């Protein structure tokens with residue numbers, strides 16, 4: 001009888017202990033997974049893109065990268081991450097070039113993007129920080 005009681009107490013302690021241990025592990029896993037997510041965010045920050053360049057990156061990747069490459073390094077379209085703000089405005093908004101500028105290509109394939117008027121500076125900033 002006495003033994004059975006001891007056994008019961010022992011089993012209860014073991015089960016409670018095991019349960020506590022599992023909960024403890026779970027919270028650690030959650031802690032570490034947060035930690036890893038945090039690490040990823042920090043790595044992005046380490047690319048050192050300012051918030052304006054971050055906006056430029058999004059706009060560029062959504063509208064230009066398909067022809068010019070992810071960093072404007074050139075693909076089917078010519079390299080353009082060396083473009084001045086003036087050149088970007090002329091080419092993107094009206095399909096023209098600043099006076100005296102010698103275009104890399106004489107074709108007129110590139111579409112115009114007048115709706116990106118307010119984003120040109122951000123794209124330019126992206127180039128400054130990524131090239």
Ligand code: HEC
Pocket residue numbers: 060063064065066067068076077078079080083087088091092102103104105106107108109110111113116123
């Ligand atoms: C459909 C493909 C395509 C897209 C999309 C595109 N471009 Fe172009 N881009 C070209 C081509 C091709 C040229 C060469 C001139 C031409 O044919 O218009 C060019 C030329 C340029 C030039 C002039 C380069 C130089 O020094 O002569 C700049 C600057 C430029 N693009 C910026 C942009 C930006 C910024 C975007 C996004 C808003 C963009 N392009 C989207 C194809 C594209």
